Amino acid sequence: MSLSEDLNFFLKIAKNNLSRFCFMVWDYYFTPKIFQVEVIDSTLRCTYGQHNLIFGKINSDIIDNLDDKGDIVISFDLDWLPLIQQKFTDLRLLDSSWQDNDYNTFYCMELSRDNFQKKEVHSARRLLHEDEELVTLNRKIHLNSGVGGVGIVENNSINACAFAPHVVNNEDFSFSIIRDVWTRPSFRGRGLGYDVSSKICEASFEEDVDRIFLWVEEQNKVAIKIYEKIGFKVTDKAHSVIGKKNKSYTHK
Known part of the structure; x- marks a missing residue:
């Protein structure tokens, strides 16, 4: 396929699997x-x-064509795991808060x-420009992107916050992505x-998006229960690891 054909294929797959592809659509x-x-x-x-x-049928060439740039984060369906374990070394969890498996499973x-x-x-309430000094650098970036952030602020300290820094709203897609939900x-x-x-969901819908997405580790039962109470539904799963390409493995 040409690059334009590859991109069209990506957009077609993404539309039908948007909860999994939402981050990549924003990146696109x-x-x-x-x-x-x-x-x-x-x-x-x-x-x-x-x-x-x-995404799709297991294909070794897709893995072999990855650039060797040190740590690589890869998300996949579970049937890819044996190939990934063969092709990568130093496999680690993307979210190390949960240690029960060799890989993360995100709802x-x-x-x-x-x-x-x-x-x-x-x-x-909505976090404002003057609240920037209360948050970390990454959260400051999130605060100044997309919908921005919300927080519970008391005595010049943030006790809880949530952000929706990614918004896509055009004729093909209309969504925001929630991330970095945190409570002291x-x-x-x-x-x-x-x-x-x-x-943060209320703030997102005020920006006139149709849908909101998030990824959450399947073992984070407390967060999942909160999201379900708000009305979220699990529509897909993604398994993820961090690793380095196995230079000693030669594809045949």
């Missing part, structure tokens, strides 16, 4: 110079920096406007995570 529109896509015999790989998402969750169970009263450890168990999660 907003970082086109570093977004890459490859299709071999209807197997798809899309790449943004060190992040790779593969790809989706919320439509019609399914949104809105919380009537929020303690959280000493405040957990008080409903703050639910409050900021609901508030």
Whole structure:
């Protein structure tokens, strides 16, 4: 396929599997110079920096064609795992909070406007420019992108926050992506995570998107319960690892 044909194939697959491909769709529109896509015999790989998402029938060439750039993050269906274990070394978890498996399993969750169970009263509010000094550098970047962020602020300190830095809203796609939902450890168990999660969804729908997506580790039962209470549904799964290409393995 030509590059334009590969991109058209990517967009077709993404539309039908958007909860899994939402991050890559955003990358396609907003970082086109570093977004890459490859299709071999209807197997798809899309790449943004060190992040790779593969989809379709198992194809060794798709893995072999990855650039050897040190650490590689790869997301895949579970039937790819034996090949990935063969082709990579130093395999690690993308989210190291959960140690029960050799790989992470992320629920790809989706919320439509019609399914949104809105919380009537929020303690959280939109985070403003003057709140930047209260957040980490990564959260400062999230705060200044897309929908921005919300938080519960008391005594010049953020006790909980959530962000939706990725928005795509055009004739083909209309969604935001929630990430970095956090509650200060000493405040957990008080409903703050639910409050900021609901508030960031409300803020996203105010930006006139049709759907909201997020990824959450399947072992994070507390977060999943919160998202389901808001109206999210699990619509897909993605398995992920970090590793380095196995230079001693020669493809035949």
